[in-house]
Amino acid sequence: MIKEPLIDELEKIVGKENVLTSREALRAYSYDGTTSWIHEPDVVVFPTSADQISAIMKMANTEKIPVTPRGGGTNVSGGSVPIQGGIVLCTTRMNRILRIDKENLSCTVEPGVVLLDLRNRLAREGLFFPPDPQSFLGATMGGIIAENAGGPACVKYGVTKQYVLGIEVVLPTGEIVNLGGRTLKNVVGYDLMHIFISSEGTLGVVTKAELKLIPLPQAQKTIMAVYDDAAAAGESVFRVLENGVIPAKIEFVDNWIINRIEEMMSMGLPTDADAILLFQADGSPEAVEKEAQKIVEIATKYGAREAKIAKDQAEADRYWAARAAGFAATFGKTKTVFSEDVTVPRPKMPDLIKKCKELSKKYNVDVVVLGHAGDGNLHPSILTDISNKEHYDRAVKAMEEIIETAVELGGVLSGEHGIGLEKQKFFNKVTDPVVLNMMKGIKALFDPNNIMNPGKIWD
Amino acid sequence: MEELKELKKVEKYADQCMKCGFCAFFCPVYQVERTETSVARGKNYLAKMAIKGEQEFTPEMGEIISKCLLCKRCVANCPSKTEIDRVVIATRAQMVHEKGLGFPKNFVYRKVFANKKAMNRYARLFRKFQWMMPKTEGKVRHLPDFIRSMGKRNFPELADTFLSEQVKPLYKPADGKAPKMRVGYFYGCATDVVFPHLGLKFIDFLTKQGVEVVVPEQNCCGVAVYAAGDLETARVMAEKNIKAFEDVDYVVTACGTCSSTLKDYQKYLPDNEEQKKRFEAFEKKIKDSTEFVTDVLKVDIGGLKLKKEFEGKTATWHDPCHLVRYQNIKNQPRAILKGLKGLNYVEMSNADMCCGMGGTFSVYHYDISKKIADQKMEGIKATNADIVVTACPGCMVNLTDNAVRHEMPQKVYHWLELLE
Numbered sequence: 054m055i056k057e058p059l060i061d062e063l064e065k066i067v068g069k070e071n072v073l074t075s076r077e078a079l080r081a082y083s084y085d086g087t088t089s090w091i092h093e094p095d096v097v098v099f100p101t102s103a104d105q106i107s108a109i110m111k112m113a114n115t116e117k118i119p120v121t122p123r124g125g126g127t128n129v130s131g132g133s134v135p136i137q138g139g140i141v142l143c144t145t146r147m148n149r150i151l152r153i154d155k156e157n158l159s160c161t162v163e164p165g166v167v168l169l170d171l172r173n174r175l176a177r178e179g180l181f182f183p184p185d186p187q188s189f190l191g192a193t194m195g196g197i198i199a200e201n202a203g204g205p206a207c208v209k210y211g212v213t214k215q216y217v218l219g220i221e222v223v224l225p226t227g228e229i230v231n232l233g234g235r236t237l238k239n240v241v242g243y244d245l246m247h248i249f250i251s252s253e254g255t256l257g258v259v260t261k262a263e264l265k266l267i268p269l270p271q272a273q274k275t276i277m278a279v280y281d282d283a284a285a286a287g288e289s290v291f292r293v294l295e296n297g298v299i300p301a302k303i304e305f306v307d308n309w310i311i312n313r314i315e316e317m318m319s320m321g322l323p324t325d326a327d328a329i330l331l332f333q334a335d336g337s338p339e340a341v342e343k344e345a346q347k348i349v350e351i352a353t354k355y356g357a358r359e360a361k362i363a364k365d366q367a368e369a370d371r372y373w374a375a376r377a378a379g380f381a382a383t384f385g386k387t388k389t390v391f392s393e394d395v396t397v398p399r400p401k402m403p404d405l406i407k408k409c410k411e412l413s414k415k416y417n418v419d420v421v422v423l424g425h426a427g428d429g430n431l432h433p434s435i436l437t438d439i440s441n442k443e444h445y446d447r448a449v450k451a452m453e454e455i456i457e458t459a460v461e462l463g464g465v466l467s468g469e470h471g472i473g474l475e476k477q478k479f480f481n482k483v484t485d486p487v488v489l490n491m492m493k494g495i496k497a498l499f500d501p502n503n504i505m506n507p508g509k510i511w512d
Numbered sequence: 513m514e515e516l517k518e519l520k521k522v523e524k525y526a527d528q529c530m531k532c533g534f535c536a537f538f539c540p541v542y543q544v545e546r547t548e549t550s551v552a553r554g555k556n557y558l559a560k561m562a563i564k565g566e567q568e569f570t571p572e573m574g575e576i577i578s579k580c581l582l583c584k585r586c587v588a589n590c591p592s593k594t595e596i597d598r599v600v601i602a603t604r605a606q607m608v609h610e611k612g613l614g615f616p617k618n619f620v621y622r623k624v625f626a627n628k629k630a631m632n633r634y635a636r637l638f639r640k641f642q643w644m645m646p647k648t649e650g651k652v653r654h655l656p657d658f659i660r661s662m663g664k665r666n667f668p669e670l671a672d673t674f675l676s677e678q679v680k681p682l683y684k685p686a687d688g689k690a691p692k693m694r695v696g697y698f699y700g701c702a703t704d705v706v707f708p709h710l711g712l713k714f715i716d717f718l719t720k721q722g723v724e725v726v727v728p729e730q731n732c733c734g735v736a737v738y739a740a741g742d743l744e745t746a747r748v749m750a751e752k753n754i755k756a757f758e759d760v761d762y763v764v765t766a767c768g769t770c771s772s773t774l775k776d777y778q779k780y781l782p783d784n785e786e787q788k789k790r791f792e793a794f795e796k797k798i799k800d801s802t803e804f805v806t807d808v809l810k811v812d813i814g815g816l817k818l819k820k821e822f823e824g825k826t827a828t829w830h831d832p833c834h835l836v837r838y839q840n841i842k843n844q845p846r847a848i849l850k851g852l853k854g855l856n857y858v859e860m861s862n863a864d865m866c867c868g869m870g871g872t873f874s875v876y877h878y879d880i881s882k883k884i885a886d887q888k889m890e891g892i893k894a895t896n897a898d899i900v901v902t903a904c905p906g907c908m909v910n911l912t913d914n915a916v917r918h919e920m921p922q923k924v925y926h927w928l929e930l931l932e
Contacts (some may be wrong), residue, residue: 073547075572080561081547081554086531099546126548127533146544149676165546171538192588317593381591383529 054120055139056094063098063140066108071099071146082123082141082454083134086188086387089439090131090474094121094141101146101262103221103229110258113140113504114391119223120225121506122254124165124193129392130199130473132253136508142258144195151261153178158266159218159235161303164195164259182267183210186469189376190366195259200235202371203469205302205333205376208294210470214250222249222263225500235263249494254506256499270301270335274345275369275508278352278360283307283328283410283422285356287402290330290426292355294399298347303427310423313382320375323366326358328406330426331372374487378464379423381431387419389445391452394476396430397464408458414449420455430468456483481511518605518743519563526563529556535586535596540866540884541579549576552586552596557788559603575749579605579877581740581870581884584837599804601780604741613742621737626745626872628731632676635705637669652670653680665878666916668706668909675699675708683715683725691724695804696760698753700767701732702905710905713928714766714801721809728756736871738780747787750777754794763797764804767869767927768904771800771836800835801928802844802903813851817932826856827930828897830888830911831864832904845903848927857932862891869910892922900924 064072074096082448083093095118100106104208113120119139126133135141148165155178162171168182168189175182185204186192192202196221203212204393210211228253232246233239290303304467306314306329311322324328330352334344345362352360363369384390397405406422409431413420433455437448456466456479466472472480481489489511496503535552536542548554555577561567580600587595613621624631645653654666659879679699685691697717699711717726731752738746753774757763765771775795782788805811827849837843842864850857868874888911892900900911900922909923 073549075568077570077572077576078547078549080567081549081557084531088531097547123903125533125536143547148546167537188532188534191533191535377590380532381530381593385528385534385592409929449666 055477056120059112059116059118060096060420061095062112063109066112067098067100067105071101072388073097082126082143085131085133086129087127087131087134087475090134090136092134092136094135094137097141097143099143099146103223105156106142106258106260107227107229109140109142109196110225111443114226114502115449117502117504118390119504119507120201122195122258124196125167125188125191127188127191128196128473129469130200130253130467130475131459132200132471132473132506132509134474135194136474138287144193144258148193150174153180153201155180157235158268160264160266162191162194162262164262166194168194168197172196173272174271175266179269180266182216182266183263184213187380194262194264196254196261198250198262199252199254200471201469203425203428203430205304205425205427207425207430208303209299209301209335214247216265217250217262219263220246220249220255222259222261224257225502225505229260230504233263237265248325250388251471253473253509254510256505257321261387272338272341273301273333273369275363275372276332276334276348276352276360277347277363277372278330278332278348278357278453279323279326280328280330281326281354281358283406284355284403286328286330287406287426289352289355289357290402291399293332293348293351294427296347296351298334298344300332300348300350301335301429302331302345303425304331305329305422305424305426305431306331306379307422309419309421310382313386314375314378316376317382317385320371322372322375323359330357331376376423383421383423383434383436386441388438389436389448391435391437391448391455393433393435393452393455394467394470395433395456395459395464396428396468397465399429401462401464402426402429403462405431405459409455412451412454412457416451417452418444418448418451420451425468428468453479474509477510477512485509516563516565518602518609519559522559522602523563525595525598526556526560527578528592529553529559530592532591534589534591535628536875538585538589540581540583540585540868540887541880543887544880544883545579545643547587550579550792552590552594554769555580555603556594556596556599559599562603562606563727569610574607577607579880580871581833581866581868583833583866585833585864585866588837598780601739601741603855604739606741608741608743615742617740617742621740622745622828625732625737626749627731628676628872630910631701631732632674632705635674636641642669645669652912652916661763664917666867668912670705670799671708673708675711676878678708679715679747681726681727683719683727685724686719687722689722692722693761694724694726694759695762695764696757697725697727697745698728698730698733698757698765698770700765700770700905701818703767706909707926710926710928711765713931714764716719716927717824718764719810720822723809726760728842730756731792731853733770735769735773739871742824743781747781747783750781750791754790755758755890757794757797762799762804762808764799764801766801766926767906768800768832768835768839768902769770769839769906771798772834774798775839800839800841802835802848803839803841806844806847813848814853816852818852818854819930819932822899822930823854824856826858826896827901828858828860828892828895829863830860830867830900830902830907832902832907834868834904836864849901852930858897860895860897862888865891867907868914869906874910881910882914882917885910886918889914889920893918893920897922899919901930903927
């Protein structure tokens with residue numbers, strides 16, 4: 054528990070209206086978007102400037118109080134859960150877009166800016182920040198950078214780290230540093246900026262970021278390809294790419310999820326399909342037209358029973374709304390869901406999909422799959438109930454085998470969600486001890502008292 | 513656990529939430545406060561704790577649960593379809609059940625709102641003294657300086673003659689022919705004491721369409737009462753209203769909040785199956801003015817005559833939460849405004865955003881309410897429209913307060929007021 058005088062100190066730093074201590078408020082900051090991790094902080098603070106954050110960190114460092122940075126709290130790794138109590142440092146009130154520089158194709162944002170607010174604002178200027186984690190309605194830029202978020206559009210455009218030019222960070226010891234800058238190229242010493250991207254809030258608090266932008270694509274077309282065999286869908290993905298077409302998005306939805314979505318709301322998906330792929334081509338109108346035709350052609354050649362271009366925006370919107378409802382359709386059906394984030398090299402996707410089906414039979418649990426097939430990042434979800442021990446144990450075994458398979462196939466444990474608390478035990482298993490020691494050394498260098506989001510990534 | 517009766521009823525709705533946090537984007541209160549306790553996910557989490565018996569009904573819990581406009585924007589956009597409106601109302605009901613309403617709410621809801629005659633007695637008393645409230649402009653007044661601590665609110669003055677003081681019990685079709693149908697007119701409190709001309713206009717409109725209109729003695733719809741969690745009193749009010757409108761084909765109202773409230777008795781209030789069935793039967797009879805005109809009467813809008821003062825003017829539509837989300841009435845009012853000859857129509861970008869009123873929300877959380885309204889006003893300004901049109905007297909009061917505060921040229925009208 055934090056002592057009363059320190060609460061007073063925090064109130065002095067950020068103002069009384071920016072400190073919450075009621076039991077109810079602490080409970081509301083005890084969770085994130087996961088189902089299994091809950092821990093209350095001792096206090097929640099809402100700083101409004103880097104200087105305030107610096108003062109908070111200095112105090113916490115002196116008193117050795119854990120600090121968990123948090124934005125919208127939409128993450129699905131347990132990463133923003135204050136697992137050791139202490140201070141939740143919430144950046145949602147630092148939500149200004151400070152500058153949009155059309156000439157430099159960049160913008161400067163505070164960490165609490167919500168991604169969709171940014172995208173809407175940029176669209177008015179004809180600009181585009183491509184990374185699109187599907188939590189864009191609540192996810193804030195600080196978290197997106199700290200988690201190196203991805204999303205469907207990464208097939209063509211890449212992940213967050215490719216769009217950060219510079220950051221201002223408050224270190225756990227309170228210093229404010231600027232890393233990177235406003236230029237596309239930068240080789241002045243070690244690239245320390247990228248250590249913070251995907252550090253999951255364990256090294257410091259991003260207080261400002263300079264983001265790289267691109268012009269907003271002029272046209273888009275959506276293609277739905279229908280498969281009687283999910284593994285064939287996996288193959289279509291790399292065949293399309295191999296043939297020189299890089300769609301903006303390639304999303305995979307399996308039979309089980311298609312049916313749950315259709316139960317929730319009729320979206321016109323084929324309920325008898327083993328899987329579907331949704332492609333989005335974007336760019337200039339002429340190129341998009343050609344790419345769409347080519348996708349239809351290749352998908353049909355490699356096993357799609359049907360491939361069609363959405364005839365208008367309404368039909369396209371319907372398909373993407375259905376895809377966005379995928380997670381809800383899964384989570385709404387059971388008490389506990391293990392949502393995996395494994396990513397494999399693209400040609401290995403059919404193998405992973407087959408394995409998921411086998412494991413579903415072997416352990417007699419529902420293993421359902423949707424995900425960003427275009428970059429090999431699938432989200433197999435295992436449906437179980439934590440209160441049914443026998444079932445839960447089988448689900449855990451299935452999950453372990455999925456992860457082992459992904460690693461054997463040359464893939465990774467997490468593509469975009471991060472390790473947080475959710476994937477810790479697998480992290481320790483799959484990480485080279487030498488590499489783990491390097492990470493721990495870096496952590497100790499930045500955060501000698503281990504106060505910055507402690508207890509995350511590794512045990 | 514008998515003592516958690518009201519909350520237990522909504523347990524399955526609360527369980528729907530998967531904590532994705534998408535509601536934050538849609539919540540007007542979150543947009544102002546940016547704290548987890550202001551958004552549906554946080555409230556739902558605390559309600560779930562309460563259902564498990566792990567969260568007491570503390571004053572802080574009361575404060576958190578009170579900070580919901582019941583605008584249902586989050587509900588409309590929730591991927592897992594969590595009906596937080598049910599959870600919030602049930603939580604408030606549980607608190608009332610355990611802690612009571614407390615003064616002055618117990619007096620206002622049980623002695624004033626629940627009894628239309630008493631309410632009008634107080635309204636008449638207030639009318640006698642409203643000269644003490646300085647005039648802002650036209651028929652809009654504000655609080656005098658000595659009670660400014662309650663905020664500088666602008667509000668429309670009470671009418672010289674309330675609707676209930678002048679309305680007749682029966683109006684025959686204007687053409688003297690046999691009536692097309694017989695409808696009951698539910699006028700609602702705001703129309704009664706603030707906008708009686710609106711009620712007379714609606715009756716006149718209906719009789720010209722060949723409809724027979726009966727206006728029985730009636731009660732307040734009860735929305736404020738049950739939104740505050742006093743389900744018991746609201747049930748009595750609902751029963752009285754159902755009884756008052758027994759022998760009509762439809763019950764029509766020109767108040768979006770009233771129409772949705774009457775329809776939703778079956779959703780929020782039933783105490784048993786038999787009551788639920790009767791409330792459901794009542795729901796089927798209710799029509800809002802906008803849907804009644806377009807969907808039931810199928811009036812040729814192009815044939816209606818626009819008042820001269822609106823000729824060539826540009827109108828924008830504000831969607832009352834109680835129409836657009838509670839009743840899915842979105843196209844009907846737009847069809848009316850676009851169909852009126854001589855009137856131009858422009859859509860505002862945030863038409864479906866709550867005006868910030870939320871009934872008593874704006875009384876208890878006026879500062880938040882104003883900030884929410886600020887966004888609405890920006891949307892209105894950006895349209896360059898001459899007038900703002902809506903179909904809910906509650907929204908009209910709040911939009912007027914804020915338009916005056918923002919010194920905007922736009923005046924606020926009910927769509928019926930545009931007609932000759």
